[in-house]
Amino acid sequence: MDIPLFSYRSILTMLHGLGAGGGGLLALFAALFALLTMRTDGHPDATVERRSRNLRWLIVLAAVLVWGAVIGGTYIVFPPYRATPPEGLTDLTAYPRSLLTSNPETDWLHSFAMETKEHVPWIAAMLGTAAAFVATRYRSRILSDPTIHRMTSALLAICFALAAYAALLGTFVNKVAPLE
Amino acid sequence: MTMAGREPEGAIANGAALAASLAAGIGAFGLGLVVFLNELGVFEVPALYGPAGGVTGRTAAGVVIWLVAWVVLHSRWKDRRMESSGVFGLSLLLIALGVVLTFPPVWRLF
Numbered sequence: 001m002d003i004p005l006f007s008y009r010s011i012l013t014m015l016h017g018l019g020a021g022g023g024g025l026l027a028l029f030a031a032l033f034a035l036l037t038m039r040t041d042g043h044p045d046a047t048v049e050r051r052s053r054n055l056r057w058l059i060v061l062a063a064v065l066v067w068g069a070v071i072g073g074t075y076i077v078f079p080p081y082r083a084t085p086p087e088g089l090t091d092l093t094a095y096p097r098s099l100l101t102s103n104p105e106t107d108w109l110h111s112f113a114m115e116t117k118e119h120v121p122w123i124a125a126m127l128g129t130a131a132a133f134v135a136t137r138y139r140s141r142i143l144s145d146p147t148i149h150r151m152t153s154a155l156l157a158i159c160f161a162l163a164a165y166a167a168l169l170g171t172f173v174n175k176v177a178p179l180e
Numbered sequence: 181m182t183m184a185g186r187e188p189e190g191a192i193a194n195g196a197a198l199a200a201s202l203a204a205g206i207g208a209f210g211l212g213l214v215v216f217l218n219e220l221g222v223f224e225v226p227a228l229y230g231p232a233g234g235v236t237g238r239t240a241a242g243v244v245i246w247l248v249a250w251v252v253l254h255s256r257w258k259d260r261r262m263e264s265s266g267v268f269g270l271s272l273l274l275i276a277l278g279v280v281l282t283f284p285p286v287w288r289l290f
Contacts, residue, residue: 074239079231112284118235119215119242119282123208123275126246130204134197141192147264148197154268155201158275 009080009179016072017174021167024065028128028160031058035142035153044140052140059135059156063128066163070121073170080179081114096177106176113169124162131155195257198267203253205274207246212281214241219287 006014034055040048085095092099100110134142134152141148215238218225228236280286 074235075229075232078233078235079229082233083231115284116282119211119239120279122211122239122242123278123282126204126207126243127275130200133200137196138192145192145194147194148192151197151201151264151268154272155204158272162279 020069027062063132127159195260199253203250205271206249208278210245211242212278
């Protein structure tokens with residue numbers, strides 16, 4: 001008898017959490033690190049132009065991945081999470097929300113963690129998009145203009161913090177009530 | 181939030197960047213407010229996609245607020261050089277308020 005290593009639903013969860021979410025966090029952190037370490041005070045030269053072009057694509061990639069995690073999480077992963085079990089069912093393993101709320105010790109994972117996760121990542125996606133727009137429009141100025149640099153750094157840093165927070169809560173939820 | 185009379189050498193029109201950041205702040209606050217009022221029962225945003233429930237309607241409303249604000253601000257500010265600290269400070273404040281309003285413990289205070 002073949003036992004699949006991963007179910008279809010767990011693959012969707014991994015694509016959402018590890019692929020888009022984890023990839024987005026990596027890209028955000030790399031972009032933020034590059035932005036803070038490659039800042040220049042002088043007029044943009046060819047080197048700065050080249051670096052800012054790479055950085056620009058990295059920030060755009062981060063924003064795309066965050067949007068992928070947000071939309072995939074809301075429209076693909078969330079429906080099976082919140083599905084209502086048939087009446088009288090005692091094994092709630094396949095119904096994560098009901099499984100969490102059935103136990104007072106894990107109820108917070110739905111009433112706080114998942115309720116927070118439903119909305120906060122959308123704010124992160126808006127901030128990531130704003131940063132990607134600024135990086136695309138202002139090009140090397142994101143490294144050479146103090147105001148633009150500060151603004152882009154702050155948008156990315158907040159985006160990273162919110163996305164990381166949501167990812168941490170998602171890890172807790174998935175640990176106790178995974179979609180299988 | 182005013183146009184500089186004389187721009188320093190090398191100064192660039194930063195209005196588009198400020199419009200993007202303030203629009204993100206307005207979007208964050210708008211989403212937070214929609215979620216907060218929905219949880220308080222002031223109104224109920226209908227679901228955009230039934231299987232995912234009301235979150236789809238609430239977040240779609242937040243995205244619409246964000247995009248409308250961005251289009252309006254961008255069309256007005258894109259060619260302007262503006263004092264940035266006030267607008268960006270307001271953006272950060274709106275983002276913080278938006279995040280706070282999406283926190284379940286805050287809903288339960290009211």
